[in-house]
Amino acid sequence: MSIDMIKLVRSSAIAAAFLIGIAPLASFADAGPHDATAASAIKGRVAVGPQYDTTHVYVASADVDTFVQSFLATFGGKASQKAVFTVTPTLSKTASQYVQTPVGMLSVFGFETPVPYPFGNERTGYLVTDIDDAVKAARAAGADVIVEPFDDPIGKDAIIQWPGGLVMQLYWHTKAPNYAPLQSVPDNRVYVSRYEANNFVRRWLRFSHGKVVSDNARADAGVIGKPGETFRQIRIDSNFGRMVVFVTDGKLPFPFGKETTGYGVDDLAATLQRAQAAGAKVLVPPYASASYKTAMVEFPGGYIAEIHDGR
Structure with a gap:
């Protein structure tokens, strides 16, 4: 070994x-x-x-x-x-x-x-x-x-x-590990209501010592399966990694809200081809917003993930 x-x-x-x-x-x-x-x-x-x-x-x-x-x-x-x-x-x-x-x-x-x-x-x-x-x-x-x-x-x-x-x-x-940095830090995708969004973000920033990278009150809701609508999207970076907060009314089409993590890749189309060849299902084909393309994939066993281009 x-x-x-x-x-x-x-x-x-x-x-x-x-x-x-x-x-x-x-x-x-x-x-x-x-x-x-x-x-x-x-x-x-x-x-x-x-x-x-x-x-x-x-x-x-x-x-x-x-x-x-x-x-x-x-x-x-x-x-x-x-x-x-x-x-x-x-x-x-x-x-x-x-x-x-x-x-x-x-x-x-x-x-x-x-x-x-x-x-x-x-x-x-x-x-x-x-x-x-x-x-x-x-x-x-x-x-x-x-x-x-x-x-x-x-x-x-x-x-x-x-x-x-x-x-x-x-x-x-007890004994600290030592891993090399990731090529692409994944997104922790968090869905919250408008009633708790500010409260959650404030608390998380206090704990993580992070910073708000962007707070878009009119983000393209096509990235959460609702094209033609807008929603509030907050991006946070900290030493815990990246977090994307989706502030919604909870009325989400499947499978949005089921995923926990978003993965950034250099070539979305090629990644989706590999996923399908390995038995995964593309639940939502690539959607192009103004800033990136995103797709939803279900892997064998039921794990659902978001995959997007760019890192």
Whole structure:
């Protein structure tokens, strides 16, 4: 076994163990009482880097191999050996693989037992410098802790939820990994209502130490399956990676809202050809907005992803 594969197998155990708006832009900087607490409580940036963020993919145990092969055939990269782990603080068992690609990482889970609450609801796993500091910072910034920190063989994990409903995992390694930067940092695609959009963005900025890259109140809604309409789209960058916030009324055509991650590629047409050859379905053919082309794809096992041109 090569050194790279040994590292990847070790990484698989790590990933498996951890699993899982109308106000103006300036309003995000306005600190209320809770925000003042957040500002004083956060001692530093807890994010490690986007190459350590993993999208959590839950498929049937029988579909793990087919899904992983299809995803790798589409984007390139490599996967760990599949193994069976307990990745929750209560009794459970799941087949798991860690998938490294140039456009983002995946933690893939095929549970062989019922999935205990709330696992399966978290979209991403974010590596942090210290789990206790990260949870305190998240709480101070307005997140709820729905699974308090728990031990696994090689670190600690917690699951948090933000206003608007976004659920994510925070994890910490006893021995820190070392991965090269991604060729293309994926988008964490977040759908929220207009009632919680500003609240969510403000809280996330406090926690992530990120910045709003753009806030377009009249973005082309064709990118979410509603051509001829507009909606508010907010782009945020931080050391946790990229986030795109879609502020909608929730009246979305399938499959929009089902996807968790968007992947940027150099050649959208060629990527879609590879995906289809590897058993994936193009659910929504490429739509050209003023700035980019986007398509929606379903991989074997049911994982739905957005793919767009450009990085």
